[in-house]
Amino acid sequence: MTALYLAFLNSWRGLVYGGRTERAVRLELVLLALGLPVALALGGSLWVRVALIASLLLMLAAELLNTAVEKLCDHLHPGRHERIGIVKDLASAGAFLTQVIAALIWTAAVIDRF
Numbered sequence: 001m002t003a004l005y006l007a008f009l010n011s012w013r014g015l016v017y018g019g020r021t022e023r024a025v026r027l028e029l030v031l032l033a034l035g036l037p038v039a040l041a042l043g044g045s046l047w048v049r050v051a052l053i054a055s056l057l058l059m060l061a062a063e064l065l066n067t068a069v070e071k072l073c074d075h076l077h078p079g080r081h082e083r084i085g086i087v088k089d090l091a092s093a094g095a096f097l098t099q100v101i102a103a104l105i106w107t108a109a110v111i112d113r114f
Contacts, residue, residue, distance in 0.1 A: 014064065014068075015064070018063075018064050018067055022063075022067050024063050024066075024067070024095075025060070025063055025064060025067060028056075028059055028060045028063050029060065031056060031059070032056045032057070032060055035052065035053070035056045036053060036056075038052075039052035039053050039056070039109075042109055042110065042113055043109060043113075044112065044113055048109050048112070051105050051109070052105060052106060052109055055098075055101060055102035055105040055106065056102060058098050058101065058102065059095075059098045059099055059101075059102045061098075062094055062095040062097075062098040063095050063098075065091065065094070065095070066091040066092055066094065066095040069087065069088065069091040070088055070091065073087055073088055
């Protein structure tokens with residue numbers, strides 16, 4: 001249990017750091033905070049609610065991973081470098097695609113509800 005607790009603390013520190021230092025992470029945390037009650041009200045069934053909330057969590061997770069890749073790249077090569085730029089662009093594309101997934105899920109839930 002100690003290892004699990006320490007892993008949780010590491011994750012919590014990462015989430016707090018991301019929220020304090022990255023505008024995109026803060027925005028997605030706000031979306032999560034606003035989206036949770038909306039998802040509970042909008043979802044007509046348990047699985048729709050789960051999908052709505054999971055899409056927001058997936059989006060936040062991808063943004064945190066994108067931030068980690070960018071921070072690592074900046075640490076390893078602080079200057080502008082074409083191949084490092086490609087790595088950052090790929091990570092950003094992954095985060096963007098999770099936003100598209102979330103938008104699709106939320107749009108489908110709204111259409112289904114109304």
